Amino acid sequence: xxxxxxxxxxxxxxxxxxxxxxxxxxxxxxxxxxxxxxxxxxxxxxxxxxxxxxxxxxxxxxxxxxxxxxxxxxxxxxxxxxxxxxxxxxxxxxxxxxxxxxxxxxxxxxxxxxxxxxxxxxxxxxxxxxxxxxxxxxxxxxxxxxxxxxxxxxxxxxxxxxxxxxxxxxxxxxxxxxxxxxxxxxxxxxxxxxxxxxxxxxxxxxxxxxxxxxxxxxxxxxxxxxxxxxxxxxxxxxxxxxxxxxxxxxxxxxxxxxxxxxxxxxxxxxxxxxxxxxxxxxxxxxxxxxxxxxxxxxxxxxxxxxxxxxxxxxxxx
Amino acid sequence: xxxxxxxxxxxxxxxxxxxxxxxxxxxxxxxxxxxxxxxxxxxxxxxxxxxxxxxxxxxxxxxxxxxxxxxxxxxxxxxxxxxxxxxxxxxxxxxxxxxxxxxxxxxxxxxxxxxxxxxxxxxxxxxxxxxxxxxxxxxxxxxxxxxxxxxxxxxxxxxxxxxxxxxxxxxxxxxxxxxxxxxxxxxxxxxxxxxxxxxxxxxxxxxxxxxxxxxxxxxxxxxxxxxxxxxxxxxxxxxxxxxxxxxxxxxxxxxxxxxxxxxxxxxxxxxxxxxxxxxxxxxxxxxxxxxxxxxxxxxxxxxx
Numbered sequence: 001x002x003x004x005x006x007x008x009x010x011x012x013x014x015x016x017x018x019x020x021x022x023x024x025x026x027x028x029x030x031x032x033x034x035x036x037x038x039x040x041x042x043x044x045x046x047x048x049x050x051x052x053x054x055x056x057x058x059x060x061x062x063x064x065x066x067x068x069x070x071x072x073x074x075x076x077x078x079x080x081x082x083x084x085x086x087x088x089x090x091x092x093x094x095x096x097x098x099x100x101x102x103x104x105x106x107x108x109x110x111x112x113x114x115x116x117x118x119x120x121x122x123x124x125x126x127x128x129x130x131x132x133x134x135x136x137x138x139x140x141x142x143x144x145x146x147x148x149x150x151x152x153x154x155x156x157x158x159x160x161x162x163x164x165x166x167x168x169x170x171x172x173x174x175x176x177x178x179x180x181x182x183x184x185x186x187x188x189x190x191x192x193x194x195x196x197x198x199x200x201x202x203x204x205x206x207x208x209x210x211x212x213x214x215x216x217x218x219x220x221x222x223x224x225x226x227x228x229x230x231x232x233x234x235x236x237x238x239x240x241x242x243x244x245x246x247x248x249x250x251x252x253x254x255x256x257x258x259x260x261x262x263x264x265x266x267x268x269x270x271x272x273x274x275x276x277x278x279x280x281x282x283x284x285x286x287x288x289x290x291x292x293x294x295x296x297x298x299x300x301x302x303x304x305x306x307x308x309x310x311x312x313x314x315x316x317x
Numbered sequence: 318x319x320x321x322x323x324x325x326x327x328x329x330x331x332x333x334x335x336x337x338x339x340x341x342x343x344x345x346x347x348x349x350x351x352x353x354x355x356x357x358x359x360x361x362x363x364x365x366x367x368x369x370x371x372x373x374x375x376x377x378x379x380x381x382x383x384x385x386x387x388x389x390x391x392x393x394x395x396x397x398x399x400x401x402x403x404x405x406x407x408x409x410x411x412x413x414x415x416x417x418x419x420x421x422x423x424x425x426x427x428x429x430x431x432x433x434x435x436x437x438x439x440x441x442x443x444x445x446x447x448x449x450x451x452x453x454x455x456x457x458x459x460x461x462x463x464x465x466x467x468x469x470x471x472x473x474x475x476x477x478x479x480x481x482x483x484x485x486x487x488x489x490x491x492x493x494x495x496x497x498x499x500x501x502x503x504x505x506x507x508x509x510x511x512x513x514x515x516x517x518x519x520x521x522x523x524x525x526x527x528x529x530x531x532x533x534x535x536x537x538x539x540x541x542x543x544x545x546x547x548x549x550x551x552x553x554x555x556x557x558x559x560x561x562x563x564x565x566x567x568x569x570x571x572x573x574x575x576x577x578x579x580x581x582x583x584x585x586x587x588x589x590x591x592x593x594x595x596x597x598x599x600x601x602x603x604x605x606x607x608x609x610x611x612x613x614x615x616x617x618x619x620x621x
Binding site for chain 2: 070228256
């Protein structure tokens with residue numbers, strides 16, 4: 001039999017013109033299609049308009065990182081041993097986080113701190129300092145070199161989740177209801193495994209400004225609106241904007257959400273922070289100024305992730 | 318491979334037939350929201366991966382999904398307040414996935430043109446028959462779900478074969494947004510049909526501004542106003558075109574929305590600006606200037 005002519009062999013495989021998931025809604029079953037302005041308006045406790053959710057991350061980047069399947073933001077960059085990046089990340093856990101703590105305490109804001117379990121093992125007093133402020137602990141994986149990804153066997157991933165939770169529950173004395181995957185990286189099984197582990201919310205998906213339900217076999221999880229945009233690393237390190245620019249963008253974010261809440265119900269403003277970034281002396285003032293602007297408004301409810309989720313759930317009834 | 322795409326002749330800006338827009342407008346202004354659907358697990362094109370991270374790229378997928386759930390609706394309200402119609406650069410599978418978005422656009426009198434089927438399906442490597450099937454899908458889907466005849470084209474994720482523009486012209490489309498060589502419309506040289514290039518813009522495109530140039534939202538507003546001011550000034554001599562291409566997942570973020578609306582309000586409140594759609598600009602040019610522009614253009618000399 002002769003080979004097919006070149007014109008037949010050329011081109012893309014048939015799958016490129018096949019659309020098995022071209023249907024109403026999403027092309028997967030993790031959550032339902034839903035339009036923010038079409039939802040029932042949410043009432044926050046005390047008639048608040050904006051729930052302010054501050055989420056600093058306590059991260060540990062091992063010196064001998066493998067970076068599988070990719071290097072997360074903040075990873076080691078130079079030839080081993082990369083002392084400069086290792087120690088600068090550690091600066092956040094030694095110094096920067098305490099500047100954030102002071103800035104938040106001034107306004108009685110309790111953070112929800114996303115913690116690598118490795119940080120809880122290495123620096124137990126830091127976890128106590130956080131819980132002593134009334135902060136909620138969110139699980140942020142084992143460390144920044146244990147990403148959740150497709151090549152991880154489901155049993156291994158389940159083990160990674162359960163050991164992470166065990167360490168953080170022990171260290172914090174809290175139930176630990178929330179999860180943030182390191183670098184927001186998931187496998188196709190992560191959501192199901194988080195549901196099996198009994199978690200209530202996950203912070204990896206950046207497709208909404210409000211909580212929403214996610215389907216897993218074991219239970220309904222909720223996605224919490226943890227942004228990649230309003231994030232000190234994105235704006236200050238990646239985008240190279242100034243501290244004043246960061247402050248302005250935080251204030252603009254708040255102003256829009258606050259305005260929208262007048263007609264569309266309660267909103268969540270989440271601020272994602274990295275102590276090694278915002279905790280530098282020349283930068284911390286930007287956060288302080290933004291918080292001053294935000295907290296000067298009536299109807300701002302500074303809350304933890306669990307408090308926001310519980311109030312949101314109650315408002316769906 | 319070609320050394321020159323061969324789609325247009327050389328027509329210097331300082332020596333052209335004078336364009337007059339309807340109502341004596343100096344600038345034909347249009348806004349092109351890219352209403353897109355990105356698949357979580359698309360088939361992999363050998364020439365380009367859909368996602369930066371290994372599948373499933375939850376971060377980048379969900380970032381785009383924000384546009385449909387949240388950003389679009391915010392952008393729509395800003396457009397309504399400025400009486401600005403959109404010309405939707407549409408991944409046509411949106412008609413099946415999120416018909417509510419399509420309906421909202423239609424209710425506001427917006428135009429739909431094609432931006433391929435999905436933003437995760439690329440044209441590179443397709444046979445002519447495959448490419449025709451993609452274009453026909455767009456024609457049929459836009460007709461079925463919106464009642465509109467498909468006139469415009471912006472290739473999905475700006476991916477092409479050498480024959481893409483020939484095929485869209487041959488299949489009855491009248492304008493393309495894929496060429497960035499001018500601030501006025503111009504004829505496109507194709508095998509068959511009559512095709513106009515309508516200026517779109519990468520410089521004004523929020524993807525380039527935000528994802529590539531990493532610009533502050535207030536600075537984006539400044540860029541848009543400066544661009545408009547100059548085109549408005551030059552438009553007194555001969556009509557110019559300004560396009561703002563948008564992506565709801567970017568412009569619709571809370572911290573970016575007010576700055577954009579301020580710029581949109583500034584532009585649309587001028588007297589001599591024609592608030593148009595891509596189709597209207599292409600039609601006006603096609604009727605009045607296409608032939609004169611084609612005749613005035615000079616073929617490029619031999620390439621070395």
